Amino acid sequence: MTLMKTRFVATLLAGSMLLGASGALAEVVLNRGNSGEPKSLDPAHISINIEGFIIRDMFEGLTINDASGKIVPGAAESWKVSDDGTVYTFKIRDNAKWSDGSPVTAEDFQFAMRRLENPKTAAEYANLLYPIKNAEKVNTGKLPVEELGVKVIDAKTLEITLERATPYFLQLMSHYTALPISKANYEKFGDAFVKPGNMVNNGAFKLESHVPNDKLVEVKNDQYWDAKNVKLDKVVFYPIEDDAAAVRRYEAGELDVVYNFSADQLKRLRSAYNSQVHVSPSLATYYYAFDTRQEPMSDVKVRRALSMAIDRDFLSSEIYSGAQLPLYSMVPPGMEGYEKPAVPDFASMSQIDREDKAVELMKEAGYGAGGKPLNLDIRYNTNSNHERVATAIADMWKTTFGAKVTLTNLDVASHYSYLKEGGKFSVARAGWAADYADPENFLALTLGDNTTFNYAHWKNPEFDALMKKSYDEKDQKLRMEEMHKAEQILVDAQPVAPLMNSADLWLVSDKVSGWADNAVNEHLSKYLSVSK
CATH class of the missing domain: 3.10.105.10 (Dipeptide-binding Protein; Domain 3)
Incomplete structure (x- = not known):
């Protein structure tokens, strides 16, 4: 009995070890060549697409771009627009949470937009939200931030009043200037909220580590409202400005996706990789x-x-x-x-x-x-x-x-x-x-x-x-x-x-699924998967 029991326990332990090893081996990682080092990870202080690719993975706006580039609901599950097109009322998802488990609230969006328009923030892109009532006057110091036309109705309802009807306003709400930041987290860390260990995210991924000019690592955010449909466990961004180096790493299988390559390589790459070469008019x-x-x-x-x-x-x-x-x-x-x-x-x-x-x-x-x-x-x-x-x-x-x-x-x-x-x-x-x-x-x-x-x-x-x-x-x-x-x-x-x-030049491995070329050049990692 004792010998059989010992063998049974040993078998269980061995099985557990195999399962653990299998789980580790099954980690799904997307390696993205990103054509440069981000200046900042603060949504108020970024302005170019290579920063946007990272930030939109980690923070989610009221609206987002789907894989085809179309505007769809993001942190907001729905919205209503007044008859004159000047008042938008957004209903934030009940299950929208920050990566620390706290709820995403209307106040978080209000806080982030007020911070962006506050002249003390010196946000380079503050003018993008000028369609919001009083935004320009707030940003130029003529009115206090409390006068910005962003109102909290309740914890999950946000009302935004515009200066005038703006046909592209829902597109604006997907932009990184309109992304939320956790008010509670900012009050705790101040501008240092962007550092690994401090940052909390409401997007599909959260920041794990960042070594400038080496790599930035995002991991799946298990608190994300749509986490069950996120197929990647980890996304690693490599800031490679040298196009030739990026292509070499792609050809060596070290990168699954590369943004930008030297156009004089287009003919060779198409010959060698065919459908993996994407030239997308934008x-x-x-x-x-x-x-x-x-x-x-x-x-x-x-x-x-x-x-x-x-x-x-x-x-x-x-x-x-x-x-x-x-x-x-x-x-x-x-x-x-x-x-x-x-x-x-x-x-x-x-x-x-x-x-x-x-x-x-x-x-x-x-x-x-x-x-x-x-x-x-x-x-x-x-x-x-x-x-x-x-x-x-x-x-x-x-x-x-x-x-x-x-x-x-x-x-x-x-x-x-x-x-x-x-x-x-x-x-x-x-x-x-x-x-x-x-x-x-x-x-x-x-x-x-x-x-x-x-x-x-x-x-x-x-x-x-x-x-x-x-x-x-x-x-x-x-x-x-x-x-x-x-x-x-x-x-x-x-x-x-x-x-x-x-046109946007991309290399996308045939191991990557879910990729769709689009004119706005938005490719959220939440829509992608990698097969081994």
């Missing part, structure tokens, strides 16, 4: 900004001449292998109701005629052959594609005008920080992907009072007036017409030179 614009605060960029003739001399067809076909399309408008094509975006008069010229006219304009401005020397510096964020574009444009300007062009590159976070903080430059590379599918999202970048994203520091009263009129216009068709007039002023003045309609 509502995004690749552009160069000219610093209009200083000569020679303060001269519209110089700006127009430089823009005209850029062969966009060459950039598209030779550098991006057709993965990006030539663009002359700031607003990318595909905006519902906007019809055809405005373009400058030189868009219809041949490249040869364009260059001839550019030389004339530059001569009129007093620069180039026989005039003042044209010394330029192109700034760009570290990326092989951006480097090749900058090198090509530098050669175009040298050939056309005899310009002396230098190149300056910084990592992505430093590059955009420099621009947003008002650093001086002559030419700077930038890109913008739609936060919501409306032309306003692109045109508002160059408003005179947009101190964060108006990298060109361009001010045009007529442009600003037309944009203001569009905000007050309730008729959608007339609103679009006002914005079209505003864009015409913008593209004629060329404080920014739109270059290409961007």
Whole structure:
């Protein structure tokens, strides 16, 4: 009996060990190459997509994008809209919880939005929520934060009042500026709430660890309201700015998903990996900004001449292998109701005629052959594609005008920080992907009072007036017409030179399921799974 009992216990122990080992082996991990280190993990202080990919995994807004990019309920299970479109009442899910088990409340959303608009926070993206009543006045210090049009009805009911009907408001509520943070947790840790060990999350994943410039690890949030449908146990983001290194790690099986790769590799990668290569047209614009605060960029003739001399067809076909399309408008094509975006008069010229006219304009401005020397510096964020574009444009300007062009590159976070903080430059590379599918999202970048994203520091009263009129216009068709007039002023003045309609380049392993290309380039890890 004793011997049999001993053998039985031993068998049980062995079985338990095997089960434990099996459980460990069964951990489902998604390894994502993320093209750069996030500047911050604070929703109030991020502004680029590689930060958004991480943040939206960990925090969930009232609305979210589904796998196809469509707006669907998130932390809010439903909402009602007033007849005039100015009051939204959101019902937050009863089972929405923070990762520490405490309930997600209407007050958490109110607290986060008040914090974002508080001028002391200095949130770079605060203007995005200006459609909310009094948001701009709060953000500019004219009203206290308590006057923001975000009202707690009860623990699970939030009412948001707008300045005017805003057709894209539900899209805004999925943006990281509208994400909640736990009021109780913030009161405990202050701005240090973003640190591993301090942070609590209401999204599908929670922060486990973060070693800057190495990796960031998220683990499944078992308190998430839809945790039963989340198939991943862990997501690891690797901030790899070197495109070639990212591709090598993908080909070695170390990465399951890679965002961005050098476009000159497109043909080879398609040949080798076929459907794993994703080129997804997006509502995004690749552009160069000219610093209009200083000569020679303060001269519209110089700006127009430089823009005209850029062969966009060459950039598209030779550098991006057709993965990006030539663009002359700031607003990318595909905006519902906007019809055809405005373009400058030189868009219809041949490249040869364009260059001839550019030389004339530059001569009129007093620069180039026989005039003042044209010394330029192109700034760009570290990326092989951006480097090749900058090198090509530098050669175009040298050939056309005899310009002396230098190149300056910084990592992505430093590059955009420099621009947003008002650093001086002559030419700077930038890109913008739609936060919501409306032309306003692109045109508002160059408003005179947009101190964060108006990298060109361009001010045009007529442009600003037309944009203001569009905000007050309730008729959608007339609103679009006002914005079209505003864009015409913008593209004629060329404080920014739109270059290409961007496409998003991804490598997605055939082990990954649930992936769907979409124009807003949103790919929440909660929809993905990995097979072994």
